[in-house]
Amino acid sequence: MKIGNVDVKVSIVAIAVFVFFTLLLLVASLSSPQVQSQLIWLIPALFMLLVIPIALNYMSRSQYADLLPHYEVEAKTVRIKLINENMVGKPVRIEGVVERVYFQFLNRPQYLVADRSGAISVKMFTSPDEDVKVNDVVEVLGQVIHRYIVTGDPVVNCVSIRKIKKS
Amino acid sequence: MENSDHLKGNSDRLLELAVPLFSFGGALVAILFQMLGISLDFHYPATGFVIASCILAYLAWIRPKKDIVALTTPIYSFIFFFLPTDSETGILLQLLYAVSLTILLVRLKYRFGKPGTAVSLGKKLGGSLKTYIEQTHDSFSGISPEAAHSAAVVFVRFSEGNYGEAAQGSGTALCEGETPDPVTPLMRAFSIIREHSTLLNKSLPRPVTYLTFSEKDSPLLARPTVPAHDDDMEFYTALDNALLMVFSAAWNNSERDRPHLLACQAFAQKLFT
Structure with missing residues (x-):
């Protein structure tokens, strides 16, 4: 996935966590009406499991990209x-x-x-x-x-x- | 000095024994009291786990190669046994913890080497470096303290990766060379270091022609010269020999620079390999 000039990569662990909790939420919401009433914040929280690793990866990769020219000269x-x-x-x-x-x-x-x-x-x-x-x-x-x-x-x-x- | 090393070895062995002793001892006390039906606050046997964890962390700390898992065991002992939890800390957890500490101790011994000695901690010279310095002591005895100090500065700057300064220092040492014979082995060593430092400073590759030691310098070289068909090896071995030569000259003639040279000992030892 590309954001600006930065090629963002999400780790397989982050994806696995997202999939696991999606399935868990799906099963829980189907079986419990109490969980259904909480979906308004559970769904955004679920997406945060994916958004946070993406944001962190974007920030670290863009920082590294900024550092590279300096290292090319100094190293x-x-x-x-x-x-x-x-x-x-x-x-x-x-x-x-x-x-x-x-x-x-x-x-x-x-x-x-x-x-x-x-x-x-x-x-x-x-x-x-x-x-x-x-x-x-x-x-x-x-x-x-x-x-x-x-x-x-x-x-x-x-x-x-x-x-x-x-x- | 060897006697103190021997004593230290003995105390390390005692500490290694203390890890299973305190951890299983704590578990054993808890089991005994349970068997006797006496109620005992689990904090008492847990003290054994904390002590065993601290000893294990100390044993990890004194090794040149650090084991982060062993180093953090005191934190885990505190979390497991002293932080208030809903569930009670049972005998099974205590036994598992004692087994874990023993496994970590065995892992530490076999994967993270021996405890640090005065040599590995940079407090005294040891190994091949010490032998080489003793062997070449007489050959470098006539060097002035200024030249020896320059040699120390060049070695330290090179080990720090300050190649520009190392090249400059070598050049200065060459200019100030107070020997009647301008191509003494030490001067040749400075020339070789200057050449390499200049190349490293500009990130340049090995040149086609380069400086090496002459045949008559070979008794003073730490590493034997390699067959001439391997130019890379010949080039880099000359640098290793030159650096070790200036280290020896500095060590033998500039006592005030010895603490700085000891700080670079690990790098100097690497040059023998």
Whole structure:
């Protein structure tokens, strides 16, 4: 779904929750007159289950789109081995192969990207522009952060991940 | 120092034992009182779960790799056992909680490594880095404190990703090189770091021709040079060796910079791999 220039993606979990509660409401309203009298606020509340994830996704993706030009200019291309906790806060660009993909169904994907020097977790807090799969060669733009905000190993907070073709 | 590490290891093992001891102990006390028919406020056995959760969280905290699930167990113990609820906290919940804590402890031990040592916490040197620094101590003993300080600054700036400053610092160190032989291994290391830092600062790829160490520098190199047919490896190994060389020079000749170098130890250790 496109809102303005932003391609909004709703996670399968949000859709599943919406479908589950729609069915629940349908069954409840058919069997109970008390529920029928409450439909005036239950139906809008049901749609909010879909509207809120859409709005959040739109806001996060438009924010990331705004950040991208800044990262394109500022980020330094580094090998994964050079990323360490002293670099927290630095924008970086890495190129590597996707070895694992987690939590894609939540619209909060996490990738394990590796190059010849090592591997690093790449966390994205919104849905990516492209559908990135295991074994794809990608370019990642992002900022070095601690895994748990103030502690943990360095990971990349991804602003953009895109597939590239390497000769 | 090794004796204190040994003592710390023992106390960690005791703490690991304390987790099932306190959690199952709490459940056992509750079961015993129930069997005897004595009414006991569940807050008393629940104290065991809170203590066990706090110990587990501490054990997770002192590991270099953090386990967020183990870290948050004190919050869960408070929610389960101390927040007022409509339903009574039964023996089954207490037993399940004790089992969960034990599973989390086993998971912590096998998936999140050993508790942090002074080395991993950046309080002292260890591993290959320590060995390398000891081996090269005599080779870098004649360096002036100023040159050693420059070496420390270059290493720290490079590890921080401030490649422009690292290139500038290397250039300054090269200009200020007070040795009669201008191509000492350390000067070559500065040249290599300057080349790499300049390329990294501009996000440029590896050039066709690049600086490397000479054959006679090999006794001072931390990592053996790779076969010449792999240009990428040769290029990047030269950088690793150059960075480790300036680290050693700085460590051995500039004591005041050691705390800054210790803060970069994790990065320096990575360069050996």
